[in-house]
Amino acid sequence: MHRKAKEGADAERRRLTTTRRGAAPGTTSPAGSESQVLRARAPLRWLVAELVDRRAESRTAQTLVFDVPGWPEHLAGQHVDVRLTAEDGYSTQRSYSVASAPDGDRVELTIQRVEDGEVSPYLMDVLERGEQVELRGPIGGWFVWRPERAEPVLLVGGGSGVVPLMSMVRTRGALGGSAPFRLLYSVREPDDQLYVPELLRGEPGLDTEYLYTRAAPPEHPRPVGRLRAEDLVRGGWPADQRPICYVCGPTGFVENAATLLTGLGHDPGRIRTERFGPSGG
Amino acid sequence: MDANLTRDDAYSDGNMLGGPLSEIFAVDLTGAVGRCAGCGLQGPVAQLRVYDRAPGLVARCPRCEQVVLRLVRGKDTAWLDLHGASALTIPLAPAP
């Protein structure tokens, strides 16, 4: 099993090395090593992104599908900066994680509505199909998962922190990554869940578990409450299997999860975190 | 370091520096390993605490909370302060 997985990963690495441009897959670091080769690249430019589709993900979240000519293929976990400019020159920008697997010039962002926010209500309510925004990316070389990696992966998402983790799940599915995945997904209540049908359908090698912090479905076995060590024991990997752990969500959620993982013996060097700060959408 | 600083959640992290720093550097620096000039902690830039509700971006050490990096973007100038980082280790592709 282990050997087979490794062969699969090697084949995948070769395929990726020959078929994908520039950035990531060129890394030849052995699985398990955290070193990553950074490659010089053309400076990121602001690209024009045209909205081609949108779909509701929950009461308060939408996925926006953009066509971005000249998009350099992204890695799972990367984000973009979106910039809006008013007629009088006033401009503001926000960061959003890419939700989709690499797919040519297509980029999907899942936007969580921030009430009274300046950007998210505009993107969700005002921007129409065929209209354009500016977008810079793909950004980030650290909070990324590369499909040639074969070691087990634990994904811990709080709220919309699941978005870059979903890109990892989808990239694994699309490119045939062999790493076994476990996803722990914490939401306030069932209505807040994103990607419901897709995660319900599931896929081989992916185990998903939900944690509810305020209200759970009637039949849910776990009492409501914030993430605890036993959740990571039950739904995660033992530390001695040396998984890579990706944790994303609001700052308090991430600090708690990272502390719990370290307490369970996970190597801090194999815990990768991304925090959403207070900057309102 | 003053006493009485309480931990609060008013920060994000160094992952968000990727876009702003891409205007200056040719490689992504979020995965580069920096050493805090204050307490010596080594870690990826992505793990710095970033305060961005401010006139600039202020990245602090997650252990001692000293300023490691600051970035201000003006109209046609960027100001970058790295004096709180005593070293930066940047893995690169092998030299040709």
Next chain:
Amino acid sequence: MAIISRGFHGRRPDPGRKLPPGQYEVHDFPVLSAGPTPHVTHDEWEFTLTTETGARHTWDWAQLMAMPAETPTVDLHCVTKWSKFGTHWEGVSLDSLMEDVETAADFALVHSYGGYSTNLPLEDLLDGKAWIAHRYDGEELAPEHGGPARLLVPHLYLWKSAKWVRGIELLLDDEPGFWEGLGYHSYGDPWREQRYQGD
């Protein structure tokens, strides 16, 4: 050339009154911070004026409270482009604090709990232009807005109004503070839009 986003205005209602160039009006009170919020109790709080000769003048909380208080109503202009009209404060004028201080200094470097600093000409702290403010809108000043006490110099951009103020150094030569050392204007007059060096 930026893409103009049709129907995007930001959160900027039309102000009924004159704003400094490039500013927009807010009705909430945004909290900006360059670091963790210091929580300093009244018992621990101290404020020290240090002159260019090294002479120190220190007030504790009780002494500050015993000083005559003023209640300025002022407009705030933040360099991040929001302005807030008609804010109500209570505090001690710097004129009162400077009364017995002998100095030949022209400049001031303001220091805060938490390590923040900002510089300005000494004359901008005098003649009723600046306060050590300890109440806002009828309440004790909250830590996120700079409590127990902050400097209030409303005629300059708000980064000069150092939160969590703990002391002022009086200097013969100008010395840049936290933001002034990284591109921001040494003086920071919002009406002349002095945001960055060279503006």
